[in-house]
Amino acid sequence: MSAEVGGGHDWPLWEVFIRSKGGMAHRHVGSVHAPDPKLALAHARDTYTRRQEGISLWVIPSNAIVASDPADSGPLFEPAEDKVYRHPTFYDIPDVVKHI
């Protein structure tokens, strides 16, 4: 990857999401560099679906993602620590129900 030909290093970053099969949600799998949306989709296809990983792809400009600040993790996440009653662990899930 020679820097002097300019490829890649000055392209924006895109986050890649794949739906592995019908009924499943798209999941974040990684990121690619690409100059525009259409090639971002092509690069995502060529990088992340080479082994039949999915049936649908999303790419999203990384800079469009609003992220939480690690410094706020106390107020954001710690209050949930002692609320065990929010976990669905007090009843049995039938075997036929998948993906929970």
Next chain:
Amino acid sequence: MPSLPTIEQDQIRHAKNAPDGGAFDAPSQMRDDPYHDYLLRLGDDSLVLGQRLAEWCGHAPGLEVDLSLANLALDLIGQATHLYDHANDGDGDALAFHRDVLDYRNCWLVEQPNGDFARTIARQLLFSTYQHLLYRELSASPDPFLAGLAAKAVKEVAYHRELASDWTIRLGDGTAESAGRMADGLDWCWRFIPELFEVDAVLEELIARQTVPDPRGFEGEYKAAIAGVLAEAKLEAPADQRPILGGRRGHHSEHLGHLLAVMQHLPRTYPDARW
């Protein structure tokens, strides 16, 4: 790795008896059979272009482009594998690795060196557009093997065509440098287009048997499609040049010999080696 085998006397005799202008160390595998010849034409186009694209591995402008080109290469080499296996009773490797340059039947376009990325894209645009139209027609062939192969490959090739078109447009309608390189790449490849639509005696017979499509039937569509991409890329079509023909008869540029030397070196030095 084993050391190089000793050269035996009968091999020297074999080399001395090689026909003028013919294969010098691999016996010719050509048969007087248009259908067999056609399988080789399709297979050689795919294999040689696949090998060319694989040369980009580790050198492409960007990791993602590296993978894109390798994916195209693997699609093409997969097509060649099916065609050679069908042409040679399941032993496709013999056709790929133990055949000399004069027996190769690919068009000149695919054997052209990669050049820079823009020239590689120009070559891909001109070839994938042709291959897409050809396989689309071929998928309606009454020959079940060709129809099956084309029906599978046409989806792969549709993606190749789309990717090459997208890159042509981005490079052509990009910076002054990328547009200049794209124009140079097209200029280099342009003289190899007429060969794609050449109809010789072999093709004539297969067309008459209605086994394969007449490429002249989609030549107009091809030219319009390329013109459409170039217009979107804000590029002028190169001036028509003296066409270069002969690949289908085994006449090739010197580049193909070098490509085959690299590709065939291991299997020909160590026949039947496994790894």
